[in-house]
Each structure stands twice: as structure tokens, then as C-alpha cells.
Amino acid sequence: MSHSPAPGPGRRTVFRGAALASGAAVLGGAFAAPPLQASPVRIAEPALHTRAAWNARTPSSPVQVLATPPTNIVVHHTATANSDDHSLEHALALSRSIQNFHMDTQGWIDVGQQLTISRGGHVMEGRNRALPAIREGSQCVGTHVANHNNTTIGIENEGTYTGVEPTGALIDALVETLAWLCQAYGLNPDAIVGHRDFNATECPGEVLYGMLPELRNRTMGVLEAEGVQVPPHSQADPDAAPTYPAVPDDEPDHTFHHGPVRGPDDISR
Numbered sequence: 470m471s472h473s474p475a476p477g478p479g480r481r482t483v484f485r486g487a488a489l490a491s492g493a494a495v496l497g498g499a500f501a502a503p504p505l506q507a508s509p510v511r512i513a514e515p516a517l518h519t520r521a522a523w524n525a526r527t528p529s530s531p532v533q534v535l536a537t538p539p540t541n542i543v544v545h546h547t548a549t550a551n552s553d554d555h556s557l558e559h560a561l562a563l564s565r566s567i568q569n570f571h572m573d574t575q576g577w578i579d580v581g582q583q584l585t586i587s588r589g590g591h592v593m594e595g596r597n598r599a600l601p602a603i604r605e606g607s608q609c610v611g612t613h614v615a616n617h618n619n620t621t622i623g624i625e626n627e628g629t630y631t632g633v634e635p636t637g638a639l640i641d642a643l644v645e646t647l648a649w650l651c652q653a654y655g656l657n658p659d660a661i662v663g664h665r666d667f668n669a670t671e672c673p674g675e676v677l678y679g680m681l682p683e684l685r686n687r688t689m690g691v692l693e694a695e696g697v698q699v700p701p702h703s704q705a706d707p708d709a710a711p712t713y714p715a716v717p718d719d720e721p722d723h724t725f726h727h728g729p730v731r732g733p734d735d736i737s738r
């Protein structure tokens with residue numbers, strides 16, 4: 470899908486160095502930031518539906534924001550039905566249902582992931598402060614990858630992709646979102662990984678996981694077409710690097726389950 474450029478900060482000429490230097494809420498700080506990229510923002514934000522659009526609940530505690538950008542972008546599936554309803558109304562309802570599950574059943578302060586994409590290709594803001602954090606190059610800490618929540622940003626893709634491919638609309642919106650995030654955080658597309666690269670889970674499903682090389686290639690194509698200077702891939706902090714655990718044989722099978730999302734190393738909840 471194609472969107473007209475969004476107004477607002479995403480279209481401003483912003484330099485990441487300035488964004489990082491102005492980061493007000495610095496928590497953690499155990500991870501070194503990658504070299505600053507003096508590359509002006511060129512990738513337009515996806516046509517993104519904010520928390521106000523899906524009538525998000527207020528977090529039960531303040532969400533944490535780190536000045537350090539994430540080192541990886543993690544692709545998930547939502548482990549929900551592969552719905553044929555591609556409407557915006559359905560997408561907004563999906564965001565509400567995920568937030569209710571995460572807050573009421575899981576007991577987290579808010580929805581776990583930073584972004585959600587529906588099978589109709591609608592992109593929604595997830596956790597509170599996710600969108601302003603991306604715009605300024607900082608990270609809103611989510612709850613989506615056990616022991617790596619303070620170094621990763623997560624995208625939940627509606628559906629269960631153990632045996633079928635996502636819709637073309639979802640993949641197109643995902644590529645657009647990945648390019649936006651890579652540019653915003655100065656990441657090489659090699660930083661795009663699946664949840665299973667960090668935790669013992671099938672998420673994002675065998676089929677979507679197998680599409681990651683294609684997603685990286687398409688994202689690189691967008692960045693190059695827009696003239697974005699793509700930094701070399703670096704995984705400077707070994708503690709932040711993917712661990713590639715084995716996929717479990719007995720992954721629990723129920724709606725919203727997509728593997729471990731909190732661990733003893735996590736500051737988030």
C-alpha cells in the first residue's frame with residue numbers, strides 16, 4: 470500500500486545526534502549507542518493509527534523510555550485467527566483486544582508491543598509513548614521478547630503464520646514500517662529478526678519467519694531508493710545479540726500466545 474507523506478515530526482529534518490542528546494528520560498544505560506548517523510530523515514511515517522484512534526486505555530504505570538535506540542527490530546505474529554476482515558474497524562478492535570489481554574490477563578502495565586499491523590495492512594501504535602519515542606530516536610520499553618525488551622522494538626502482525634503466508638497488504642505495510650524504523654534508529658535491515666531468534670518459541674511462525682530474508686531485502690530496497698545512508702550491521706553488545714534457541718515442540722496453542730515475553734533481565738512489565 471502506498472501512503473502520502475505524513476505531516477509532523479516524521480517529515481522534519483532531524484538528526485539522530487541531536488535527538489539522542491536531548492533524550493530526557495535516561496534509564497538503564499548499560500548499552501552503548503551505535504555510531505551516530507548524520508543522516509536526515511527521509512522515510513515518511515506509515516499512515517499510523519495512534520492510541521487515540523483505537524481508544525487505548527491509560528497504562529497502569531508510567532511506561533519507561535530509554536535514550537538508547539534499540540539494536541533489533543523483532544517481528545511477531547499475534548497468534549490470533551487469520552481474519553478475512555481487513556477493515557480499519559477490525560484492526561482497531563484487534564488493538565483493543567490485545568491491550569485488554571495484556572493488561573487484564575497478563576498483568577502488564579500496557580499493551581506489550583510498540584506497533585501492530587493488521588491483515589488489512591493497517592498500522593497501529595502499541596505501547597504508550599511508542600510513536601513519540603520513535604520520532605526522537607529513543608525507545609519506549611515494551612514487553613514482547615523475554616530478557617531483551619530494553620534493546621528491541623516489537624511489531625505484532627495479526628494472524629498465525631505457522632502454515633500460511635500473511636496477506637500482501639500486511640507485508641507491504643510491514644516493509645514500509647521496517648524501513649521507517651531502520652531509518653529512524655540508524656539500523657541496517659540485518660537488525661530485523663524474529664521472536665524465535667531470541668526466545669524458545671515458534672513466533673512469528675515458520676512461514677513468516679522464512680520470509681525474513683525477503684523482508685530485509687525489500688526494506689533495504691526502500692532505504693536505498695530513498696537515498697538513506699545505511700550503516701553496516703553491528704551487534705556491538707553480545708548480551709543484546711540474538712541467541713537462536715531451539716524452537717519448542719510443545720508451544721502452547723491458544724489465542725495471543727507467542728512465546729516468552731518477560732524474563733529476569735527485563736525492567737519492563
Ligand SMILES: [Zn+2]
Pocket residue numbers: 544545546613664672673727728
Ligand atoms: Zn512473538
